[in-house]
Amino acid sequence: MEITKGKIQKAKKVVIYGPEGIGKSTFAARFPGAVFIDTEGSTNDMDVARLPRPTSWNMLFDEIEYIKTHTNECRTLVIDTVDWAELLCVEHICAVHNKKGIEDFGYGNGYVYTKEEFGRFLNKLSDLIEIGINVALTAHAQLRKFEQPDELGAYDRWELKLGKKTQSQTSPLVKEWADMLLFANYKTFSIAVGKDGKKHKGQGGKRTMYTQHHPCWDAKNRYGLPEECEFDYSVIADIIGDTNTVAPEPVKEGKQQIEIQKPAKDNDFMNIPKDTDEKVDFDTGEKIEETKKEPKVEDSVFHIADYIPKALRDLMYPNLVSEEELMEAVYQRGFFPRGTPFQNLPQEFVEGCLIGAWPQVLDVIKTIRSSYEVPFDK
Structure with missing residues (x-):
């Protein structure tokens, strides 16, 4: 046996979930070398690399196997979405056992079969992690009534939108499998309106990502992310360890793309392009930095602290x-x-x-x- 110390650099397993339309697919598309397995057809209007939409559970497995044997074509596999992939799993279980529906098994056996088959699916994805391919799963979120056994009353909380009954089997598997479980939602504030202050209306609507567990949603990470942050891939880009390069914008006709460089010599100011807006010292050729001056407040007595925006x-x-x-x-x-x-x-x-x-x-x-x-x- 060999004992090792220190961090082990491996590919990452990420689950992103939230309400529909918040931008989960767009977020996942920014992973390095992303290839989509689009189970619901949500990327039709996106410029991304994708495999054919799987029509069966076996086809989904075949596509994962293809990525495993063609590592040069993919650095991140995105399953969009995992809750639609679960529907293929349930259909497969029913077809194999010649059942019309998952309830036909009786005594919850159908859900046990689904849990076992979904476990095979996650193990298949873990094989990609071992060979250095990131895996990102997107999922929808749903509100569900939740009751704690030691508390009175119930409250709403956001959960992964997996099957109404199968979620008790498959949802824990997905959450335990992930290195990062990220919940995205619209953050709003309730503002009192009217003179009496009894009426309220929503303000804000900023897209926010939550990375740690909360009574109202599931989330986790192993990398010290802030509990609440902007819903943008740049937040986790350093953790993934690689980013897609952004292609430069094409140069419009009739305009020349100019790169301003510092002169090689102090007096070599003739090398600076003449058609730029930069101000240059005539004697040395150095670029003159301009500082914007804040407008002065006419009332010198009344002052507001500068830390206020x-x-x-x-x-x-x-x-x-x-x-x-x-x-x-x-x-x-x-x-x-x-x-x-x-x-x-x-x-x-x-x-x-x-x-x-x-x-x-x-x-x-x-x-x-x-x-x-x-x-x-x-």
Whole structure:
């Protein structure tokens, strides 16, 4: 026996799931050397490499075997989606045992057969990992009522959209198999509207990726990813270890593509192209860096801290809204506990609520101002 130490660099097993239309296929297409097995035909309008759409479980296995024996044609195999692949698995089980449906087996035997067959499928994909081919599975998400045995009441949580009953068998297999289980969803905020503040409406809708377990969804990773991040492949690009190269944009007719280089000598400024917008020192040929100056605020007494985004400062200055008044509105609406500093507010909240719903925020601040005690008032 030989004992080894340190990290072992291997291909990655990634599962991406979320509601329909959020961009799972587009995300998976950015994996290096991606080849799709499109089980549902969702990539018809995408410029990706793909194998023929499998019409049977055996054909799906044959396509995986083809990738295994043609490693030069694929560096990442994408199964899009795994819940549609499960339908092929169920159809195969029923055909082999001459059953009309999975319920015809009785006493849950059909689900046991499905679990065993789906395990073979995941083992087949693991063979690709051993030879250095990444595997990415996409899946739809569904809301399901969930009850904890030690708690009263139930709540909704997002889960992999595998069969209503087979999910109790196949869903755990997929989650245990994956190195990364990534959940993508639209992040929205509930904003109070109206003077009474009783009505609410959704604001935001930014696509967000969750990488760690939460009571309302399943997620995991083994690479120290932040719990919540932008739904973009660049977040995991370093973990995968390779990225697709982006082809340069074609040069339009009538225009010349110019690459500006630093002169070889201090006085060799004649080599700099004349038709560029860069400003160059006439004596040395060095490029002059221009710095944009922030417009000065006319009121030198009233000042807003620079760590507040400029877009929000531009809204605060006309009405002389101070940082203290802004945070008081946040506290009174119950968005964050009193005493939370502005620097701790999530960027999505600042952009989606404070900036996106500024008229409502200003109304709250005006209500707060109406309760101020005016000195020397008789």
